[in-house]
Amino acid sequence: MELIFSPEQQSFRMEVRQWLAANVPKEKLPTYDTKAGFELHRQWERKLHEAGFSMVMWPKEYGGRGCDLTDWLIFEEEYYGAGAPGRVNQNGQLLLGSTLLEFGTPEQKSHFLPRMASSDDMWAQAWSEPNAGSDMANISSKAIRDGDHYVVNGQKTWSTRATYADWAFGLFRSEVGSKRHHGLSFLMVPLDAEGVTIRPIKALDGEDAFAEIFFDNVKVPVEHRIGDEGKGWHVAMATAGFERGLLLRSPARFQQPVRKLVKLYRDNKAYADRDPSIGVAVAKCWADAEAYALSAYNTVGRVGRGDKIGAESSLNKVFWSELDLLIHQTAMNILGSSGELLACAPLAEERAYWLEGFLFSQAGPIYAGANEIQRNIVAERVLGLPR
Amino acid sequence: MDFTFTEDQLMFREAISRFLMTEAAPETLREIWETADGRCPELRSQMATQGLTALSVPEDNGGLGMGDIAWSLMTQELGYYGIPDSLADTAYVGAGLFSALNDSVVGKGDYLTKICDGELRLAIGHESSPLVADAHLAEVLLLQHGDEVHLVPSEQISDVVNPSIDSSRRLSQVNWQATPETCIASGEAGEKIWNETLNRGALSVAGQLLGLAQRMLDLTVDYSVQRKQFGKEIGSFQAVKHHLADVAGKIEIAKPVLYRAACSLENNHPLSDIHVSQARNFCSEAAALAARHGIQIHGAMGYTWEVDLQMFMKRSWALNNTWGDNIFHKARVQDYVLNSDVDLAPSKTFEEA
Numbered sequence: 001m002e003l004i005f006s007p008e009q010q011s012f013r014m015e016v017r018q019w020l021a022a023n024v025p026k027e028k029l030p031t032y033d034t035k036a037g038f039e040l041h042r043q044w045e046r047k048l049h050e051a052g053f054s055m056v057m058w059p060k061e062y063g064g065r066g067c068d069l070t071d072w073l074i075f076e077e078e079y080y081g082a083g084a085p086g087r088v089n090q091n092g093q094l095l096l097g098s099t100l101l102e103f104g105t106p107e108q109k110s111h112f113l114p115r116m117a118s119s120d121d122m123w124a125q126a127w128s129e130p131n132a133g134s135d136m137a138n139i140s141s142k143a144i145r146d147g148d149h150y151v152v153n154g155q156k157t158w159s160t161r162a163t164y165a166d167w168a169f170g171l172f173r174s175e176v177g178s179k180r181h182h183g184l185s186f187l188m189v190p191l192d193a194e195g196v197t198i199r200p201i202k203a204l205d206g207e208d209a210f211a212e213i214f215f216d217n218v219k220v221p222v223e224h225r226i227g228d229e230g231k232g233w234h235v236a237m238a239t240a241g242f243e244r245g246l247l248l249r250s251p252a253r254f255q256q257p258v259r260k261l262v263k264l265y266r267d268n269k270a271y272a273d274r275d276p277s278i279g280v281a282v283a284k285c286w287a288d289a290e291a292y293a294l295s296a297y298n299t300v301g302r303v304g305r306g307d308k309i310g311a312e313s314s315l316n317k318v319f320w321s322e323l324d325l326l327i328h329q330t331a332m333n334i335l336g337s338s339g340e341l342l343a344c345a346p347l348a349e350e351r352a353y354w355l356e357g358f359l360f361s362q363a364g365p366i367y368a369g370a371n372e373i374q375r376n377i378v379a380e381r382v383l384g385l386p387r
Numbered sequence: 388m389d390f391t392f393t394e395d396q397l398m399f400r401e402a403i404s405r406f407l408m409t410e411a412a413p414e415t416l417r418e419i420w421e422t423a424d425g426r427c428p429e430l431r432s433q434m435a436t437q438g439l440t441a442l443s444v445p446e447d448n449g450g451l452g453m454g455d456i457a458w459s460l461m462t463q464e465l466g467y468y469g470i471p472d473s474l475a476d477t478a479y480v481g482a483g484l485f486s487a488l489n490d491s492v493v494g495k496g497d498y499l500t501k502i503c504d505g506e507l508r509l510a511i512g513h514e515s516s517p518l519v520a521d522a523h524l525a526e527v528l529l530l531q532h533g534d535e536v537h538l539v540p541s542e543q544i545s546d547v548v549n550p551s552i553d554s555s556r557r558l559s560q561v562n563w564q565a566t567p568e569t570c571i572a573s574g575e576a577g578e579k580i581w582n583e584t585l586n587r588g589a590l591s592v593a594g595q596l597l598g599l600a601q602r603m604l605d606l607t608v609d610y611s612v613q614r615k616q617f618g619k620e621i622g623s624f625q626a627v628k629h630h631l632a633d634v635a636g637k638i639e640i641a642k643p644v645l646y647r648a649a650c651s652l653e654n655n656h657p658l659s660d661i662h663v664s665q666a667r668n669f670c671s672e673a674a675a676l677a678a679r680h681g682i683q684i685h686g687a688m689g690y691t692w693e694v695d696l697q698m699f700m701k702r703s704w705a706l707n708n709t710w711g712d713n714i715f716h717k718a719r720v721q722d723y724v725l726n727s728d729v730d731l732a733p734s735k736t737f738e739e740a
Contacts, residue, residue, distance in 0.1 A: 001456050002389045003650050003737050009388065013734065070388050077733040255733035262724060262731050269725075283721040286731060287665050293736045294390075294643035301390035315636045372625075378635055379628030383608050386623040 003297075005074070012067070013074050019051055020082040032088040033207035038122075038164040041088035045119035055093055055117045058101070062109060063117025069300040073250065073293075080252035081259075091160060092116050092123025094247040096169050096188075103186075103227045103235050112188070124162035126170030126189070126213055127236070129155060134373050136171075137180040137233070141215065143172035143187055145222070145229070150174065152189065152218040160367075162211040163200040165191055171232045178230070186232035188224045189215070205359055246300070246309065248368065249320045251293035257327050257357060258289040264334055264354075272334050281330040288323045292316075311381035314374035321364030321371060328358035388737075390646070392460065396453070399438070400460040406437050407468040413695045416469055420554040424524055426471065434470075435505025440478040445486060448499035455590060459649035462591050466598025469702055471555040473521040475591045477509040478502055483587045484511065484529055484536070487580050492538075492571045498527075512561055513585055515711050522546045522559035532565040536572040536580055539563055553705035555698075586652055586663040588710030593648070593663075593670040597641055599703040600670070603677040604634050606696050607684050614686075621684070630680040637673035644669045661723045664716040671713060674703040 005013070029044065030037035048054045049063065057072040058064025067075070087093065093116055100109055115121040132138040141154025152172055162168060168189050175183030191198065195218035200208035227235040265272055265282045272278040295316070299309060331354040332339040343352035365371040379385045410433055419427045434440060442457060444450025458479050465475055482502050488495050501507035510525035522528060523546055530537045546559035572580055608631060611622030621627050648666035651659045678700040682689035689696050707713060724731070 001392060001646065001650050003647060005388055005737065074734075077736075081733045251736075252733035255731075255736075259731045259733065265725065266728075279721060279725050280717075283717075283724040286724045287668065287720055288640075290665070290736060291640050291644045291669060293733070294647050295640055297388065297736075298390045298643040298646070301388075305391055312639060315632075315639050318632075318636055319640055372629070375629045375632035376625065378632035379622075382635055383604075383628075383631055385608065385611065385628050385631065386620050 009070065009074060012071055013078060016053065016075055016078040017082070019053065020078055020084055023047065023051070024082050024084045029085045031207055032086065032161065033163075033203070033205075033209045035164060038088060038161070041085055042119050042122065044085050045087070045089055049118040054119070055097065058097065058113065058117060062101075062113035069246070069303065070297070073252075073296060073300065076250035076252040077255070080250075080256040083256070088161065089116065089119045089122050090248070091125050092121070092167070092169075095125065096123055098247060099169075099186075099226060099235060099238060102238060105223075107223065108226065121167050122161070122165040124159045124165035124168045124191070124211075124213075126156035126159050126162070126168040128158045130157055133158075134370050136236075139171050139173055139184060141170075141172050142176075143174045143185055143220065144176070145174060148222050150185070150187065150220045150222065150225070152187070152195075152215040152220055154215050156213040156215075158201070158210050158367075159213050160210045162191065162198055162213055163208045167191060168213060169226075171236050174232075175230050181233035183230050184232040184236075185229050186226045186235040187220055188226065189218065189220050193218050193220070195219075204362075205356075246296060246313075246316075249316075251289065251296045254289040254292060254320060254323055254327065257324075257331075258285045260353070261285055261327055261331050261334075264331055268334055271336075275333075278330065278333055281326060281333075285323065285327045285330060288319070288326070292320060292323065295319075311377050314369075314377040315382075317368055318365075318371045318374050318378075321361075324357075324361040324364045328354060328361040332358050390643070392456070396457050396460060399442075399457070400464060403437060403439060403461060404464050404467070406433075407464055407470065411468040411470060413469075413698060416555070416698060419471075425555065425557045426473065426521075426524055431474065432505055434474060439474070440505040441503045443479060443482045443486075444499050444503040448496055448503055450482070450499070450503045455587065455649040455653040456646070459590065459594050459645050462594025463598035463601070466595030466600075466702075466706075467602045469555060469599070469602070469698055471521075471557075473508070473510075473524070475595065476511055476520060476588070477507060478505075479591050480511060480584060480588045481507075481509045481529065484580060484584050487583060488536075488572060489576070494538075510561075511584065511588070513581065513588065513710070515585060515588075515715065516709060517560065518549055518558040519546075519561045520556060520558055520709075522561050523548060523557055528561065528563075530561070530563060530565075531581055532570075534573055534575075534577040534581070535565065535570050536577050537563075537565055537569040538571045539569045543569070551705055553701045555702055556705055582660070583652075585711060586659055589663050589667045589716065590645075590648055590652060592706050592710045593645055593667045596667075596670040596674040596703055596706055597638065597645060599699050599706070600634065600638050600641075600673040600677040602699045603674070603681040603696060603703070604631065604638065606699070607631065607634075607677075607681045610688070610696075611684050627684055630684060634673070634677045634680050637669075637676050641666070641669035641673045658723075660719060664711070664719040667711065667716040668713075668720060671707050671716075674707065678703050 029040045032038045032041040052065050056065040056067040056075045060066045129139055143150035143152045168191055171184045172187050174185035195216040197214040199212045201210050203209035335351055338351055341348035380387055441450040442453050446452040485499050508524050508526050510519050510522040510528045512519040512530040514531050526541055528539045530539055544561050544563040546561050549558045551558055611627055612620050614621050645666045648662040651662040681696055685696055688694045
């Protein structure tokens with residue numbers, strides 16, 4: 001055990017830091033839940049890609065930099081530390097990207113990954129359905145094989161950023177009469193295909209953050225299936241593991257708001273200390289974010305030794321989602337009466353950062369598999385309790 | 388950057404775990420509880436044979452020369468099997484204290500060799516606690532007097548036993564006089580030794596609390612599968628599952644925090660104080676929740692003398708405020724975060740901020 005960075009890792013950190021200092025937009029980009037904001041984020045992604053920083057841990061041939069996961073953690077620390085824009089294409093890059101690297105054919109990898117790294121293709125997830133939320137195995141959208149393509153019918157929902165995305169990926173029932181997790185196939189569907197209808201869903205901030213996707217006899221070529229026909233559940237579970245595990249929420253994603261929270265507290269110390277529980281919560285946020293970072297480095301070490309990330313990734317998801325709630329609730333408690341102000345309010349100044357994060361933190365324990373489901377997974381698969 | 392243990396470290400832990408599983412079963416511990424001294428010389432000498440007392444004694448004194456990192460695995464085993472205080476206090480904390488002494492201290496090497504061979508009965512009195520664990524059997528005591536370290540033979544003290552709810556703990560109020568003859572370090576050197584000893588003691592407790600948390604979780608999982616109500620195992624009910632999943636979560640997140648603190652202490656990281664207290668807090672939370680949910684899921688059985696849960700639960704409650712109490716360790720972390728002007732940037736996890 002040696003918890004210091006090598007000279008190579010330190011010089012990589014400096015390279016990232018310098019590039020970000022010179023290139024991160026001075027003004028915050030408008031939210032990617034609007035058409036204009038979405039395209040500005042796409043431009044930022046292209047710039048990142050041209051500098052070789054889009055997907056640092058992917059192989060070079062697919063538009064990455066060929067770094068290891070420790071370098072990725074370093075990159076993330078610098079990226080969040082610099083206040084760089086949110087990664088608009090991360091559901092594709094981090095979740096589908098990992099799935100393609102593990103299960104994709106050589107053709108799929110060389111076609112889709114570079115376009116994903118450069119954000120020429122923007123991706124949305126399409127898992128949930130009106131009757132398949134926490135109970136994802138209840139999926140009923142169909143993909144019936146017809147020669148060299150599937151005919152897709154049905155409805156997906158809660159598809160984040162599908163309003164403006166180019167592609168969606170998800171599970172579809174390819175075997176007629178199959179039940180539960182059997183007979184599902186993992187498909188990538190172009191959202192401009194004939195028969196696709198997108199209906200935006202306004203999130204509680206009033207923006208089109210997610211959407212319903214309707215499929216009406218949509219033709220999807222067979223080569224857009226990942227993994228074997230009828231074996232999509234297995235592929236999807238791997239994706240869900242990546243999502244809850246390491247990739248979707250890197251520690252720096254929480255360490256940066258904690259850094260700001262500590263500053264917010266220190267700047268308002270006399271006021272905040274009238275309730276001693278505020279300082280306690282601030283210190284807990286720091287300790288938890290730090291613990292999550294240590295856990296990530298520890299996991300990377302174990303993965304490097306050949307361990308697989310298993311059901312314990314469910315514990316990660318519960319931990320970071322609850323931490324995010326605590327960080328933002330504590331900030332709102334310090335802000336007091338100015339916490340409710342929208343960014344456009346003259347008196348809001350930079351405080352709206354907290355409101356935005358507070359709202360999004362409410363979704364954390366729900367998306368990527370509700371925390372109740374995660375706790376069931378831990379109890380049944382880690383502790384071996386009866387179903 | 389390497390956050391993994393060596394094969395040697397992992398195999399050693401495995402060997403100790405297998406040994407304690409057979410030699411330190413709950414029935415054995417209950418028998419030891421009933422003895423006047425509360426200690427079992429045979430068990431101690433068996434543990435020495437296993438190499439446990441040699442772990443961090445320097446190689447020059449016949450030991451294995453390992454450090455805090457290796458002990459962070461071993462203290463979990465000591466906690467899991469509820470091994471009384473004297474072993475960790477002597478072989479880990481005591482060996483660390485003796486090693487830090489100036490070589491000119493008379494008997495330093497001999498004491499380390501005796502620790503290594505499992506022949507020294509030692510007690511350490513730090514001002515964080517008014518009572519000294521295992522003073523009743525100690526042949527020598529290491530006692531704090533301000534910044535001075537005193538090595539005091541048992542003949543020069545008198546002790547008044549103060550029973551604890553944890554029958555494994557034997558606590559004494561120690562009456563003694565500091566004399567120039569017993570003083571073996573003082574001033575800045577003495578202060579440094581005591582601070583490091585407090586950190587090492589706290590880390591030892593942290594590891595034991597984590598081991599205790601795992602034991603209570605395992606006992607409770609077993610119970611929830613055996614016990615049936617409403618026609619099925621109570622472990623199949625979601626409310627019970629979620630209690631236990633939360634305990635598992637507390638244990639998993641505490642591990643890397645404990646290991647990082649051990650690595651910091653072993654390498655004299657400038658933030659060792661903070662890292663140790665952070666580890667203590669995480670392990671303490673894991674043990675507290677494991678006890679709370681453990682007794683809840685055991686129901687009335689958890690409140691009995693008969694069921695083993697009480698042994699580990701009471702031990703976790705007692706250890707929770709030793710080598711610096713909860714207030715001390717929470718305050719150390721809070722003070723660092725709230726009252727300093729360090730910029731806690733994401734890139735600073737492993738650096739001095």
